[in-house]
Amino acid sequence: MVKKGILEELRARGLVKQVVFEDELRELLDTESQSFYIGFDPTADSLHVGHFMQMIVAKRLQDAGHRPIILIGGGTAMVGDPSGRTDMRSMMTKETIAHNVACFKKQMEKFIRFDGENAAILVNNADWLLDLNYIDFLREVGANFSVNRMLTAECYKQRLEKGLTFLEFNYMLMQAYDFLVLNRKYGCVMEFGGDDQWSNILAGADLIRRKEQKSAFALTFALLTTSEGIKMGKTAKGAVWLDPNKTAPYDFFQYWRNIADQDVEKVFRFLTFLPLDEIEELTKYNDERMNKAKERLAYELTLMVHGKDEADSALQKARAAFSGDRDNMPEATIPSGMTSVADILVAVAKVPSKGEAKRLIQGGGISVDSVKVTDVFASVTEDQLKNGFVIQKGKKNFYKVSVEA
Numbered sequence: 001m002v003k004k005g006i007l008e009e010l011r012a013r014g015l016v017k018q019v020v021f022e023d024e025l026r027e028l029l030d031t032e033s034q035s036f037y038i039g040f041d042p043t044a045d046s047l048h049v050g051h052f053m054q055m056i057v058a059k060r061l062q063d064a065g066h067r068p069i070i071l072i073g074g075g076t077a078m079v080g081d082p083s084g085r086t087d088m089r090s091m092m093t094k095e096t097i098a099h100n101v102a103c104f105k106k107q108m109e110k111f112i113r114f115d116g117e118n119a120a121i122l123v124n125n126a127d128w129l130l131d132l133n134y135i136d137f138l139r140e141v142g143a144n145f146s147v148n149r150m151l152t153a154e155c156y157k158q159r160l161e162k163g164l165t166f167l168e169f170n171y172m173l174m175q176a177y178d179f180l181v182l183n184r185k186y187g188c189v190m191e192f193g194g195d196d197q198w199s200n201i202l203a204g205a206d207l208i209r210r211k212e213q214k215s216a217f218a219l220t221f222a223l224l225t226t227s228e229g230i231k232m233g234k235t236a237k238g239a240v241w242l243d244p245n246k247t248a249p250y251d252f253f254q255y256w257r258n259i260a261d262q263d264v265e266k267v268f269r270f271l272t273f274l275p276l277d278e279i280e281e282l283t284k285y286n287d288e289r290m291n292k293a294k295e296r297l298a299y300e301l302t303l304m305v306h307g308k309d310e311a312d313s314a315l316q317k318a319r320a321a322f323s324g325d326r327d328n329m330p331e332a333t334i335p336s337g338m339t340s341v342a343d344i345l346v347a348v349a350k351v352p353s354k355g356e357a358k359r360l361i362q363g364g365g366i367s368v369d370s371v372k373v374t375d376v377f378a379s380v381t382e383d384q385l386k387n388g389f390v391i392q393k394g395k396k397n398f399y400k401v402s403v404e405a
Contacts (some may be wrong), residue, residue: 002065004030010221011267017195019219020205023085028189028217034117036061036190037069037182039125039175041077042100043092046243047107049233050194052305053224055111056271057192058120067186068112068120072101075129076174088204097126107242114219121186125178141177145203146211153199156201172200179204180211195220224270227262242305249306250330251350253314256298261290264297272300280398321398329390333404337377341368343393348401349393360393367392 007026010016019025028034038054040047042253047055058068074097092100105122112120148160150156150172156164179201182188201218208216224232233240240255241247247255259267267285268274282293295315303311320328332348345357345366358376360366366373367379369389380389388402 002030002033003063006061006064006066010057010060014053014266015221015270017220017222019217020197020202021215021217024215025190025217025219028215029064033065033067034190035067035069035180035182035186035188036192037071037188038192039071039073039076039178040102040104041073042097043077044239044241045100045103046241047104048239048241050224052233052242053221053270054192054194055108057221059111060273061192062112062118062120065118065246067118069182070112070122070123071178072104072122073178073181074098074101074124074126076125076171076178078126078130086305090099103243123182125174125181128181129174129177137173137177140211141180141207144207145173145176154196156199172203174198176204176207179216180207181314183208183212183216187395189215190217190219192219192221194223196223222270224267226260227266232259232263244306244310248304249310250314250317252305253298253302253311253318254302254397257294258401259294259319261286261294264290264298266292267301268293270277272297274300274337315317322396329398329400331400331402333402335404338403339385340380341366341373341380342376344380344391344401345393348399349391349397351393365394 003072007016007022008031036058038058040051040054077092077097078094078102101124105201108120110123114120114122150169151160153172156169166306179188179191191204193201198218198220205216205218208214226232239247240251240252244252248296256267265279268279268283269276272279282296283290285293295318298318299311299315301316306314316328316330321330334344334347338344338347342354342361343350343358344353345360351357351360357366361376361378362372364372364374368378368391369384370392385403388400390398390400392398
């Protein structure tokens with residue numbers, strides 16, 4: 001039994017960017033359960049915020065009665081997707097890819113059901129790509145692609161000036177072939193992905209229509225970007241990961257708590273399951289009440305990724321930090337012998353460099369035990385090292401610091 005109106009829901013949330021044969025796809029989704037696939041290249045040992053959005057979309061479709069096929073690109077990862085890049089990805093070993101695949105599946109199980117009705121299927125394209133006969137592949141797949149047309153694709157155009165390897169040039173054919181294999185084996189008729197994947201996804205749907213003489217659909221989602229067009233999920237220290245060992249739950253919470261006011265409604269629409277009217281009510285303000293909306297957003301997302309205990313803890317610590325409640329604010333330790341305030345900022349307050357720490361001090365944005373620090377060479381006192389102290393960065397970030405035992 002399928003839930004009607006899933007495509008309209010995705011559109012209402014602003015998620016749909018491009019789609020082919022939309023009316024036919026809408027009727028298909030509203031009539032009976034369909035198999036769709038979303039692909040992930042295992043280029044790291046954790047999913048990140050960009051993947052998070054894909055998983056939420058997959059969950060929406062699964063909850064509406066459709067079956068997700070989660071494709072892990074164990075084969076394509078050995079080539080590297082040129083989409084959105086100005087350089088060639090470094091090649092990974094088979095062992096590294098296998099480890100990353102295992103990490104991905106463990107995290108995906110928080111969002112996608114791999115048992116029960118319309119259970120998700122996890123596949124690895126290494127199973128069919130690594131043993132391909134090159135001549136057979138060229139005859140079956142390559143003959144359906146025009147090089148002239150491929151070179152007009154955005155994923156290739158931006159690489160041509162700096163150099164596009166023949167290895168990477170094959171990526172579109174391999175991803176299209178993935179769709180064809182899944183169509184033949186599982187009856188998969190839809191591929192979804194981020195809008196930077198449009199050319200690759202469209203190529204797969206077109207290949208199925210040519211080879212199998214039947215319908216196949218391509219749909220891309222808007223990318224999760226700020227109002228300035230910058231991809232979300234990056235900090236001064238790198239990506240925001242879903243693995244708590246790579247990005248602590250409190251830091252994950254704080255990332256969303258501190259996004260710009262103008263981005264809050266969009267993130268609510270894209271990543272949460274709150275009704276649209278509730279989102280509108282939460283985000284309609286242009287004053288301090290927007291802070292409540294940000295807190296709710298950060299809590300909802302941390303709850304989904306890390307569970308209730310971690311979400312509650314992060315919320316408590318964030319409120320304590322904002323109010324100066326020393327007993328409940330986030331704690332950090334520094335090694336014995338570290339006394340420089342600039343060094344401590346780098347160690348505990350997520351400041352990317354000592355130079356940046358000094359600029360923050362010069363700008364008046366740093367305090368230790370409520371006393372503003374103005375000297376870039378300032379150090380904490382012996383008493384502070386002995387008893388612990390609170391370092392404040394800006395208006396919202398407090399850390400209770402002690403020396404490692």
